[in-house]
Amino acid sequence: MFFDSFGLLGTLGLVALVVIVIRLNTRLRLVERELGALRSRVLSMPPAAATTAAAEEQAPAAAIERTGEPIVDSAVSEAAEEAAGEPAGPAGPWGTREGRDAASVEPAPAPTARPAAARADIETALGTRWAVWVGGIALALGGVFLIRYSIEAGIFGPGVRLTMAALLGLALVGAGEFIRRTGFEIPLNGGNNAYIPGILTAAGAFTLFGAVYAAHGVYGFIGPAFAFVLMGIIGVGAIAAALLHGQALAGFGLLGSLVTPLLVASEAPNAWALFGYLAIVLVATAAIARLRDWRLLAGAAFAGTGLWCLVYMAGSGTVDFTVVLFINLVILLSLAFIWLGGRAGGEEAPVAFDWPTAIPALSVALAALSLLINPDYQAAGGALYGAVLIAAMVAIALYRPGAPALLHAAGVASVAAYARAALSGSFAFDFAGGSLVVEGFPAAPFPASMPYIGAVLGALFLATGLWSARNLAASAPIRGAHWAAWAAATPLAILAAVWIISGNPDRDYGLAAVALLLGAILAAGGEAIARAENPPLTGALSVSFALAGAGVAFVLMLHMAFGPGLTTVLVGAAAALPALATRQRGYPVLGWLCVGAAIVVIMRIAVDPTIVGQEFLGRTPVFNALLPGYGIPALAFGFAAWQLARTTAGRPRLVMEAAAALFSLLTVAMLVRHAMHGGVIDSGAPTLAEQAIYTLLALGAGAILIALDMRSPSPVLRYGSIAAGCVSAILIVANHFFVLNPLFTDESTGRIPFFNLLLLAYLLPAIAAGALALYARGKRPRWYSAMLALVGATLAFAYATLSVRRLFKGEFIGFWSGLGQLETYSYSALWLAMGVGLLIAGVWQKSYILRIASGVLIAIAVAKVFLFDMSELEGVLRALSFIGLGAVLIGIGLFYQRLLTRAAQTDEPAKAQ
Known part of the structure; x- marks a missing residue:
């Protein structure tokens, strides 16, 4: 499949390709200067003459679109050359003298506008585009069928048939070049997509591919090395010819180049030969795509090369890490210096997000992630190569503003690698009194080098992220926020993973010191970014990410140094610190840091409501771990809300007020439950007293x-x-x-x-x-x-x-x-007395609700007397029940009559006045 002498041939091919690209780039710059002069001339004309000049400009532009040859006015060309400091000369490298003279004597008349329906009629579509495309496909298939017929009929031998196929391919390529140079194409409306020279060249390249493959794979006339070279030359040549014939031919050449290693088999594969060849194809394709701004071609080239790398890593028994590093660095360098490099004429690439950059970012990040998490690769030292790839992605993202996808891919790969290690194995949780087992990733060893690699990667993201965020704070704050976010997230994720895997889960003072240092750096970095803002000390998104990361680092430090019990108390108390900081800085994130502290405390008590564990809680009422565990956060949240109300206010103040109220209630409620149940918090359903x-x-x-x-x-x-x-x-x-x-x-x-x-x-x-x-x-x-x-x-x-x-x-x-008769009578008397009491209270308080309640209670008593007492009571109790009811009702009637009479006497003087 691969060969040892490929390096020399590849180097010669690459040199030839560079020469061709430089020559074509020079011609392209000349065309751009001439078009710029034409545009300046049209803009300086009166409106009436501008229409005619625009028509003159459209004709050569259409010709350039089809052939790549400029057809311009000689006077304009001379003016452009004089403006550029060059002597006047021919109008273009391939322009004819007759065409130049005709253009200088009499301009072409402006074409008459036609309706869209007329321009896109079916006759034009069938006669130009479809006829040409179908004809090109027919030519390519004709070559295949001719070879097949000669085989079936036995007219010629294999060598003659393959020679004829190769000659047919060369003839098609030559015909395409002849038509392009002589200008036999007809510029019909609607025929711009039917470029005959390009289609003929593609058909010829297809025929040559088939001939070489048949000579190797079917008849064995040539060995794998020579077949590989020939097919590579055909593919790269087709890509280079795309500068003259369009993107479709480049895509065909790229496809053939990427498929060639699959078609040419070898008993001794050489990875360096394969990826050296792919590197040449990628560099050539990226250069041509950059010159023509062909995004689809660039994305396909990066995708194909990255896919070959991933297939090699997945299918090879022993992976050569230097080869993987080489091809991924070629991908990154091609992206940085070719695709994202300067445009023709020295114009810089745009800063906005460019989607083809996401493809190499994804492929390189997957390769780096595989090197970091695969146990076999880790044992052989592959993790170091993965770290180098991530560092290279960060460096190029730092160098090229148009490649934020590299930064995000590098950050995701780093976090995912260490999260994968931290989450490997199984985890058991107590759930509803039982055991809930959650199966994680298969357990994987954590090499001794991984903490050191993580320290280097974390420091890299931290330093470059804070430095970039500070430099971009005034000019590009959104891009700076991307860097600040990864400056906080990546080292925090690596530190947490290292603590979970190899640290002491109860007390780890060494990692706690690292977390403290990280939090201090992030806090200082956030302040430096804020000072570089315009206007300064605004506290935009970059500052928010840096300070939020500092807050998470301090929480990790508390948990590593003091354990879960004190962490709950200390994090709750620390909620007051950001609120105090609002006296000096008005950053919006400070209030949300208080909210974050409240959320952490809520999560901690949700996991363990006893704060320190049931076995360490004790049975002493009130003065136990629950009092500081709930009381101190309640006080701190209340103070934070009070302080925020006097500085930044906003929604964080409202959240902290709610948190303070919630924890105040929880403090008393938990203390009551502890006292009522003898020191046990989760003893079951509460009693009525509780x-x-x-x-x-x-x-x-x-x-x-x-x-x-x-x-x-x-x-x-x-x-x-x-x-x-x-x-x-x-x-x-x-x-x-x-x-x-x-x-x-x-x-x-x-x-x-x-x-x-x-x-x-x-x-x-x-x-x-x-x-x-x-x-x-x-x-x-x-x-x-x-x-x-x-x-x-x-x-x-x-x-x-x-x-x-x-x-x-x-x-x-x-x-x-059961009920006794005296008890039954007592209820009737009690309800009547209560009804009268409510009536008096309602009149005294002028409460309509209390008066209605008294009426309802008295009605209940009346219903009880008539429906229950009449059948259940006997003797004097039944009589007393009815007598008491009647007396009360009459008294209530007299009371209301007197009340209404007094109200009427009060209203009459008021009406008279």
Whole structure:
């Protein structure tokens, strides 16, 4: 398949190709100067003459599109040459004298505009484009069929047939060149895509490919080395001829060049010969694509070469890392110095993203990633070559602004390589009391060199990223942000992976010092970038990435040095530091760093609500690890919200206010649960006493949030207070009345007559809900106060009713113990008395809700008397029940009559006035 003498032939071919490219580039510059002179002449003409001149310019431009030969006015050419400091000479390298004289004497008339439908009629399509393309395909197939016929008929021997096929291919190539030079093409409308010389040349190259392959693969007339050379020359020649005949021919030549190694087999493959040949093909194709700005051709060349490299790495038993390094460096250098290099005439390539750069970035990144993560490659030292490729990608991205894809591909490959190592193996998690096993990647060894390689790569990204971000802060902040992001992400990912794989998971002071140093460098780098901004100290995206990376590094440092328990407390306390920094700098990211600290603390307590683990928590009420674990973050979040409200404000302040309120509630709730369950946090469902404390906390939180909102208005405080009240109402309805009601659970209510569970679970929440409803009047929506008032009244009703039952039944009041007649009568009397009490309170407080509640309660008492007492009570109790009901109802009627009469007497003087 490959040969040893390829180096000499390849070098000679490359030299010849460079000479051809230089000559063609010189001619192309001459054409550009002449077209520039024409354009200047047209722009300087009056509007009436500009139309005629534009028509003159279109004709030579169309000819150049078809043939690559300029046909220009001699006067314009002379003017252009004089302007460039060159003596006047022929108009172009291939222009005819007659054409130049005709152009100088009389300009061609402007063509008459025709409708689009007329220009694109079916006759033009069939007579120009389709006829020419089908004819070219027919010529190529004709050569194949001629060889086949001669084989079947036995007219000629194999050598004669192959000679005839080669002569036919050369004749087609010569015919294409003859037509191009003599100018026999007809410039019909719609025929620009039917360039006859290019199609003839492609057909000839196809025929020559077939002849050489048959001579080697079918008949064995020539060896693999000679066949490889011939097919390579044909492919590279077709690519070079594309400068004259168009991109389609270049694509055909590239395809043939890339397929040649598959068609030519060898018993002793030579990787250097293969990739040396591919390097020549890539350099030639990239140079031609750059001259013509053929993006599709450039992308195909990079893709084909990169695919050959990946196939070689996947299919070869022993990979030569120097060969892999060589071809990938050729890809990168071709991208940097040819495709992204200066255009013809010295014009620089555009800075905007160029999609062909993504193809070599992907292929080189995949090769580097394979060298870094493959255990066999690691054992043979391939990881070092992968690191060199990543460093080369970063260097070229630094050198060429138009190659951001190289930076992103290098960063992704570095992070993925170390993440793959960190996530290898299996991981077991406790889930719902069981064991949930998550299978990761197959476990892979972590060579001793990988931490050192990671340190070098991390330092490379850190230094180049911060340096580039600072230099681009004023001129190109978005590009600078790309560099700043990878300057933070790559070293952090490598450091975390090394800690997970080879560090001490409990305490690792060495890596903690590295994390501290990294955070300090990123913080200093962010400040340097901010000072270089225009205007300075704005805190744009680059600064945000650098400071965010510093924050993550400090969190890693705390976890490495102090363990999970103290990390929760210290990260929570550290949330106040970015807020304090807003006194000196107004960077928007500082507030979000406070939010990030809150998120980290929430994630930590979600993993371990006990902060330090259940076995180390202890049973001491209040003064245990829960108090600092939840209390210190709550205080720090509250301080951060207070500080942000006075500096940057914005959404981070609102988030920190919500976090402070949440952790304040969690602090008290967790301490209560710890005390109620003897130091055990996850002991199962809460009791009614514990739930009553949670309800009181939620009601108290609602009142505190209202008070804070009145002093410092905030949407978080406003909606948080409403949410606290609604959550309280839901908890009361669900747990106090149904799920945990001792009437249904038969839970012990305590042995003390008054200070018992009913006081804690019903009377105190009723007072708290009523007080909150009263405090919220005029400060929150009317429905909110009405809801709380109704909940408070219902709790008071439940407390009174259950207290009566406890009076009769004792400590346990389950409903299945039945009802006595005196107990039944007591409920009727109690409900009537409560209804009257609510009526008085409603009139006193001028509360319509309380008056309606009294009416509902009295209606319930009336229904009970008529529907239940009449059948269940006997003797004097039944009579007393009805007598008491009638007296109360009459008293209520008299009360309302007097109330309405007084209201009418008050309104009459007002109307008279």
